[in-house]
Amino acid sequence: MISxxxxxxxxxxxxxxxxxxxxxxxxxxxxxxxxxxxxxxxxDRAGPKGLLQPLADGGKMFFKEEIIPNxxxxxxxxxxxxxxxITALLTGSVIPWGKDFITSSGKHISFQITDIxxxxxxILGVASIxxxxxxxxxxxSNNKYALLGAIRASSQxxxxxxxxxxxxxxxxxxxxxxxxxxxxxxxQDAGVANVVWQPLGFLIFFICALAETNRAPFDLxxxxxxxxxxxxxxxxxxxxxxxxxxxxxxxxxxxxxxxAFYFGGYNFPFxxxxxxxxxxxxxxIWISLIGFGAFFTxxxxxxxxxxxxxxxxxxxxxxxxxxxGWKILLPLSLFNLALxxxxxxxxxxxxF
Amino acid sequence: xxxxxxxxxxxxxxxxxxxxxxxxxxIKGMLITGSxxxxxxxxxxxxxxxxxxxxxxxxxxxLKRDENGAERCTSCGMxxxxxxxxxxxMESGERKKGEEHLYREEKYARIYEINMLRCIFxxxxxxxxxxxAIFLTDRLVDVEFEREDFIYGKDKLVxxxxxxxxxxxxxxxxxxxxxxxxxxxxxxxxxxKKIKGH
Numbered sequence: 001m002i003s004x005x006x007x008x009x010x011x012x013x014x015x016x017x018x019x020x021x022x023x024x025x026x027x028x029x030x031x032x033x034x035x036x037x038x039x040x041x042x043x044d045r046a047g048p049k050g051l052l053q054p055l056a057d058g059g060k061m062f063f064k065e066e067i068i069p070n071x072x073x074x075x076x077x078x079x080x081x082x083x084x085x086i087t088a089l090l091t092g093s094v095i096p097w098g099k100d101f102i103t104s105s106g107k108h109i110s111f112q113i114t115d116i117x118x119x120x121x122x123i124l125g126v127a128s129i130x131x132x133x134x135x136x137x138x139x140x141s142n143n144k145y146a147l148l149g150a151i152r153a154s155s156q157x158x159x160x161x162x163x164x165x166x167x168x169x170x171x172x173x174x175x176x177x178x179x180x181x182x183x184x185x186x187x188q189d190a191g192v193a194n195v196v197w198q199p200l201g202f203l204i205f206f207i208c209a210l211a212e213t214n215r216a217p218f219d220l221x222x223x224x225x226x227x228x229x230x231x232x233x234x235x236x237x238x239x240x241x242x243x244x245x246x247x248x249x250x251x252x253x254x255x256x257x258x259x260a261f262y263f264g265g266y267n268f269p270f271x272x273x274x275x276x277x278x279x280x281x282x283x284x285i286w287i288s289l290i291g292f293g294a295f296f297t298x299x300x301x302x303x304x305x306x307x308x309x310x311x312x313x314x315x316x317x318x319x320x321x322x323x324x325g326w327k328i329l330l331p332l333s334l335f336n337l338a339l340x341x342x343x344x345x346x347x348x349x350x351x352f
Numbered sequence: 353x354x355x356x357x358x359x360x361x362x363x364x365x366x367x368x369x370x371x372x373x374x375x376x377x378x379i380k381g382m383l384i385t386g387s388x389x390x391x392x393x394x395x396x397x398x399x400x401x402x403x404x405x406x407x408x409x410x411x412x413x414x415l416k417r418d419e420n421g422a423e424r425c426t427s428c429g430m431x432x433x434x435x436x437x438x439x440x441x442m443e444s445g446e447r448k449k450g451e452e453h454l455y456r457e458e459k460y461a462r463i464y465e466i467n468m469l470r471c472i473f474x475x476x477x478x479x480x481x482x483x484x485a486i487f488l489t490d491r492l493v494d495v496e497f498e499r500e501d502f503i504y505g506k507d508k509l510v511x512x513x514x515x516x517x518x519x520x521x522x523x524x525x526x527x528x529x530x531x532x533x534x535x536x537x538x539x540x541x542x543x544x545k546k547i548k549g550h
Contacts, residue, residue: 037385041395312385313378 011113015092023248024054026303030248033304034311061241069142069234076140081235081242084133088246090126091253094119096182098266098292102283111266111288112182119181120168123257124161127212130250131157134214134221137243138231149230153221156211156321160218163329164208167201170333170340171261174198176349185265195262197343200336202262204329209258211325213250216310223315255302256295263298266291407521410473410488413466414517415510418456423510424485427461434480439470456483464509468493468502478522487519 028043028050035042044050068077098111116122131154138150172179174197175187188194195202211218222230229235232243259265271291280286316324344350370376396403416424427444445462447455454460477486496502511517 036389039388039391039393041393041397044397308382308386309378312382 007109008113011111012093015095015097015113016089019089019092019249019252020245022252022299022303023245024058026248026251027057027244028053029303030307030310033307037308037311058241061238064237066237066239067234071142072234073140073142076136077234078239080133080137080140081239081246082133083136084130085242085246085249087126087130087133088249088253091123092249092256094122094181095253095256095260096185096265097295098288100283101285101288108283110182111292115180115182118179120172120179120184123181124165124168128157128161130212133243133246134231137235141231141234143234145227145229146231146233149221149223149227149233152227152318153214153231156214156218156220156325159322159325160208160211160329163204163325163333164212166330166333166337167198167204167208168261170201170337171198171205173337173350174340174344181260185260185267188264188267193262193264193267198262198336198340200332201340202258204333204336205261206258207324207329209254210306210309211321213254213306214247215251215306217313217316218321219310219315220318220321225315251303251306252299255299255306258302259295259298265298266295268294405490407490409490410475412468412489412491412493413471413477413504413509414487414489414491414519415464415506416485416487416519417511417513417516420453420456421513422452422454422456423460424456424483425461425464426457426459426483426485427464428459428482430480430482431477431486434476435471436474436476437470437472439467439472440477441465441467461506464506466504466509468504469499484523487517487522489517489519491517 031053032042032050034040042050043053046052046056068074093113094116096110096112096115100108100110102108134153134157135150138146138148138153141147171184171194175184175194178184178187184194210216214221220230221227222232224230227233232240235243266288268291271294274290275287278286341350418424427442429442432438432440432442441463442461442465443463444459447458447460473488475488478488493502
């Protein structure tokens with residue numbers, strides 16, 4: 001029992017640290033990547049090659065003056081960013097980061113904080129709590145811009161969650177009906193990633209993930225050109241930092257979910273052959289670590305694509321956003337669901 | 353009627369199918385931004401890296417001393433007259449006995465000021481100077497907080513005895529020859545006419 005708690009504690013800490021670390025360096029990479037796309041150099045002053053920039057930014061955020069507006073609701077004002085951060089971090093707990101490995105005493109140790117059998121549902125649930133962080137923060141600021149941003153955020157996230165949910169349903173149907181993320185990833189072990197069977201579903205999921213994480217071109221909640229700063233107009237110091245940071249954690253987690261759902265997670269093509277060539281036994285820690293490396297590479301690629309899109313596309317207008325969500329993505333995801341059912345019936349995976 | 357070549361007729365063109373799907377266009381756009389990943393950066397990291405400077409760059413002025421360390425300027429005022437920006441002012445003083453090592457001729461500039469905010473660094477003062485006293489150098493004018501600090505007096509303009517400033521690049525033979533000739537108009541050089549020696 002003690003060893004179980006200890007192991008889970010260690011996994012929790014490691015996942016927490018990795019999420020924060022990746023988010024911190026995403027902020028740097030975002031700036032660097034945008035600079036590269038725009039023929040600039042980007043931050044390179046803090047530390048070697050600018051690698052200490054996230055530390056400098058974080059330190060700055062902590063030491064800035066903390067302003068809570070007089071007219072705001074103080075409790076909600078503080079609750080907003082913390083809730084946003086908590087929900088961003090919570091999602092990482094069901095993601096299988098690597099293959100289980102077996103210790104010399106025959107114990108299975110999982111690279112996942114918890115493998116709940118309704119993991120997909122859990123992700124959807126936590127993701128939809130995320131909107132409360134923005135909504136509460138925007139409301140408590142008692143500021144019109146913040147409120148407008150919060151309203152935009154909530155309507156956008158709710159609209160896109162539907163299409164996202166339906167595309168996940170089609171994914172679950174085509175992967176055999178399990179809602180556990182561990183099963184979904186393990187089922188792609190054979191070498192065929194789900195994206196082969198669900199290309200349209202992946203596309204819809206990807207677009208919805210962009211919208212859910214409030215990334216450009218769906219960054220209407222915080223669009224600087226119209227709403228000053230959107231829902232975090234009134235925030236300063238580390239509370240603003242939490243909002244900005246949570247956005248990157250969200251991006252990291254949704255990249256992880258996408259690679260787990262559609263690109264095989266820690267599996268990669270010719271994995272078995274590679275392990276065989278290296279002479280690794282089933283359940284070796286090296287298999288887990290190589291798998292984790294593959295998973296992480298996929299996540300980094302996804303984060304880069306997120307950023308690439310951000311620095312290419314202009315922002316949607318609000319009516320275009322709603323059109324896309326309700327008139328295009330929702331029917332398309334329903335079509336995809338019907339198509340999946342038909343295909344899976346023909347493949348003989350569904351029985352009536 | 354078409355007034356200019358730059359006018360554009362506004363079109364309400366209906367989008368084609370591939371444009372309506374947006375995805376091909378988005379991918380095209382992403383390829384354009386992606387291609388910039390591999391392009392050369394235009395940035396020069398200034399304090400670490402300097403842009404190449406012309407050898408005859410016209411920067412902050414220097415008032416030269418002669419080989420004995422005496423100031424060459426005789427406060428004739430030619431530079432102030434030549435200056436199109438009216439940046440130069442001076443006051444003359446008379447050399448006293450025992451100051452021969454400080455000033456080369458009987459008259460010298462007691463005060464010599466250049467307003468660096470007015471100066472346009474055209475180099476006409478240098479051309480006008482008959483005594484080879486003022487030169488523009490490749491040094492940059494420092495940044496200051498107050499406007500008054502940009503009025504450079506003799507303390508900043510006259511070169512230090514132990515720290516001479518090399519202006520040989522600007523002191524070409526042609527220029528030196530030209531300055532030897534009394535009464536030559538400057539624009540004869542500009543017109544490209546040959547200077548006939550006396």
